Amino acid sequence: MVSEAQIWRWLAEVPDPEIPVLSLVDLGVIRAVEVGKEVLVKVTPTYSGCPATAVITLDIEAKLREKGVENLRLETCISPPWTSDWIxxxxxxxxxxxxxxxxxxxxxxxxxxxxxxxxxxxxxxxxxxxxxxxxxxxxxxxxxxxxx
Amino acid sequence: MFEFLLRMGDNTLVLGHRVSEWCGHAPVLEEDIALANIALDLIGQTRLWLGLAGEVEGQGRDADALAFRRDAWDFRNLLLVERPNRDFGHTLMRQFLFDLWHLDRLADLCRSADERVAGIAKKCVKEADYHLERSKDLIIRLGDGTDESHARMQAALEALWPYVGEMFTDDALDMEMADKGIAPLPSAQRARFGAALNGVLSQAMLTRPESDFARQGGRTGTHSEDLGHMLATMQFLQRAYPDARW
Structure with a gap:
């Protein structure tokens, strides 16, 4: 069974598609990771229309699948809204x-x-x-x- | 509730599309980037409002289906946002009038009794705040600029003025939303809007038109011809090739 901390470490390896010097964890868009029967990753968009948002969810999925996570669910949450303080x-x-x-x-x-x-x-x-x-x-x- | 969400989402959709028409045509590079970014924010907000609308409706329509598979009479946007771009002055004035209303509206909706509505409003309000900061600044600079820019801004204000009143009219749906604590009455915004508007117009050396005549109908589906032309372009692909994907 994979741990939450391990998922966070893997997500910290996924670069932001627009600003690749930052990881998704650096950017503060990963709001929660829950490991149970499935792995749930909650993601929040920076700007509501940011085109990177779709790529971000694809990249998360690709990374975790590559690491062998099978039962994966991504959830978009907008509340509370992203703030640059989360960087x-x-x-x-x-x-x-x-x-x-x-x-x-x-x-x-x-x-x-x-x-x-x-x-x-x-x-x-x-x-x-x-x-x-x-x-x-x-x-x-x-x-x-x-x-x- | 569905209709209320359409009113919010169709405003940002139609204005977002209008603003995106400037992409590659703006007078200077910075403005091109600004307009494209604002359009993007508005389309992103549309996705949130129409996404929730589809969910509430429960007929299996998502944000894309609502945006691309409805005809003009099913749109619930304000007439203001479907006004054509015309010159840069008209585009900016339309944006400023909308932003001033929109920011205030979203600030109200942050306190909605419906937490999904409040959640979307809290996301959008930050973006709307940024939009207003820019449009206000440009209205003042161009209104109080050269004779030419002043004349264009005053002409734009006069041309768009008949479309302002619709933002503050209440109907049965507004009453229902207010009773349920989902959204305050639009009329409650009128005085705040007026005071803020007067402040900006006086700095911009622009004169507020006197007539209170208000064109109406957008919020109930009676639109100007312009919306049909816009949708013909915007919806072409999904109409000609339904379910096209790439």
Whole structure:
């Protein structure tokens, strides 16, 4: 019998399809794992229309099947709604290293040079969860996680 | 309950599709991305509302079936959201008027006695808040911008104004939803909407039209010709090739 902790470890190996430096566990979209007669994984979408959501459920299924989990059920839950606060603290460093400013209230710091002197170019970015900024010191444009 | 959920889901579906028509055509790249993202949020919200509608109806229809297999008279959206895009000013003004109403509506629904409705509202309210922040900012910048942008925003406000009143009219279904604690009466939003609107319009140097004439019918299925044209495009594939998958 596989343990819940083992399932969590396997899920931590599944990268987010849009931001592969983060795992699904880092992103905070896995809300619960229950092991009984079947393995139940509860998943929440980040944004209600995020196209990655469908890929995420496929990837979870593929990973757990590969590990030999047969009786698997995925459940989508939207309540309570996902918040960027659920992105794990360690994941903030991974985002920065990847050139994406992690979510934070107020102005994001440049992930490249650390400057706080940044301006927002666009409220929306390359994925629903990000907006687009530019650093006024090193002049590099960058994506920043929206804080919701 | 089914009809109430259609009213919510059809608003976001029709507006989401309208906004998506800009994809690849917006005046600047950032706006193209913003419009596509907003359309995506609205379509995602539609999936939640129409998904629940299908469940409540219990006839085996899912969100896709409701979106692609109903004709215009079965749609329950506000007339405002089916107005054609026209210029960027019209698109933005329509979005702003909708966002201002939508955010307030969702905030109310977060306290719904039906926990499924409250759950969806709590998910959508964060996205609606972000949409309003953008549309409000652009209304102010363009209204208080150049002579040209000001004139276009004022023209858009006047053209869309007759479609505002429908958001605040109550009918028998609204009374029933209010009695059950599922959703407060739309009319209760009118004063809050008006106050917030006045604040933005004065910053945007725009003049609120005086007439209170309100076109109505969308919420009960009497639509403008524009919706039919939109659906002809949106539903083409599922109509021509039913159950097509890829």
């Amino acid at each position: 794990a603290a360690e994941a903030h460093e991974k985002l920065r290293a990847h050139g994406i400013a992690p979510p934070r209230k107020g102005q994001p710091a440049c992930p490249r040079c650390g400057s706080a002197n940044t301006t927002r170019l666009s409220a929306f970015g390359s994925t629903p969860c990000k907006s687009h900024y530019k650093c006024a010191d090193c002049l590099e444009p960058f994506d920043a996680f929206k804080c919701i």
